[in-house]
Amino acid sequence: MQAKDGNRPELIHKAFAPDALLTFSINTDTINFPLRAEGAAGIATTLVSEFAKVFDRCRTYYLVDALAFTGDTLEIAWFVAMRETAAHTMRAGKGFYRWRFSKGGDGTYRVAALHIHIERMDSVADAGAASLGTLQGALDYPWLAVDTLKQGIESLVAAQPALSFMESFAVPVPLP
Numbered sequence: 001m002q003a004k005d006g007n008r009p010e011l012i013h014k015a016f017a018p019d020a021l022l023t024f025s026i027n028t029d030t031i032n033f034p035l036r037a038e039g040a041a042g043i044a045t046t047l048v049s050e051f052a053k054v055f056d057r058c059r060t061y062y063l064v065d066a067l068a069f070t071g072d073t074l075e076i077a078w079f080v081a082m083r084e085t086a087a088h089t090m091r092a093g094k095g096f097y098r099w100r101f102s103k104g105g106d107g108t109y110r111v112a113a114l115h116i117h118i119e120r121m122d123s124v125a126d127a128g129a130a131s132l133g134t135l136q137g138a139l140d141y142p143w144l145a146v147d148t149l150k151q152g153i154e155s156l157v158a159a160q161p162a163l164s165f166m167e168s169f170a171v172p173v174p175l176p
Contacts, residue, residue, distance in 0.1 A: 001060050001142055007052040009044035016040040017102060017110040022047070024116050031093070031121040043114070055091065057129060058082035059136050061144040066096075066172040072112075074099045077172035079149055081136055083129050090126035090135075092169050095119045096176075119173040122165060131160060146172055 003011035022037040037046040051058075059081055066077035080093040095118040102112035126132055138152035150170040157163050 001062070003044070004047045004051060005058045005060055005142075007048060007056075009048040012044035012048060013040045015111055016043055016114075017104060017112050020111055021113045022116070023113070024118065026118045028118060028121050030123065031091075031118060033116075033118075054084060054086070055082045056085050057132060057136075059139070059141050061139060061149065062142055063146055063149065063172050064143050065146050066175065068175050072101050074101075075175045077175065079144070079169055079172075081132060081139075083126065083132055084123060087123070088125065088127050088129075089123040090129065090132040091121060091123045092135075092166060093118060093121035094169050094173050096173050098176075117173065120168070122169075124163060124165075131156065131163065134159070135166075146170070 003009060003015070018040050019038075020040055020043060022043045024033045024035055026033065034046060037043045061079045061081075063077040063079060068075045075096055075098045077096045078094065080091070082091045083089065084091050095116065098113075098115040098117075099111055100113040101109045103109050124131070135152060135156050138155055140148055153166050153170045157166055
């Protein structure tokens with residue numbers, strides 16, 4: 001998360017195994033990613049370098065009361081709020097991550113595989129990123145309770161009724 005949200009691709013190499021695999025399932029046509037990236041270098045390019053060319057002010061929130069940990073796998077719902085730089089829009093998205101960890105030869109655990117499911121991604125005009133700033137300012141980052149997400153979105157919609165579409169983002173994507 002710090003790598004993608006902070007545009008720090010070098011962190012991918014610390015967190016991911018050199019031969020890690022990234023896959024996507026995307027239920028919207030409002031954002032595009034390659035369906036897979038192989039190796040830490042490929043993942044850094046996809047999730048950080050290429051991503052940062054289009055988006056900034058990204059914050060990905062992990063929904064702490066929407067997670068499951070089994071064996072070597074962690075599934076967690078997420079919500080993202082960011083700005084599409086050239087379009088001057090706020091982007092809101094939701095989905096889940098499935099992280100699989102493995103122990104390397106040096107005894108440290110790294111991400112062996114990451115699957116990102118993007119259920120929904122919407123955008124709205126936000127010149128100056130005022131709506132984005134208001135929303136992000138109301139949310140705990142990066143670990144977020146669903147109730148806090150709901151309250152933050154409700155406050156934003158109360159102040160800007162035109163953003164009522166955001167209410168659906170207060171409900172996490174069910175984990176598989």
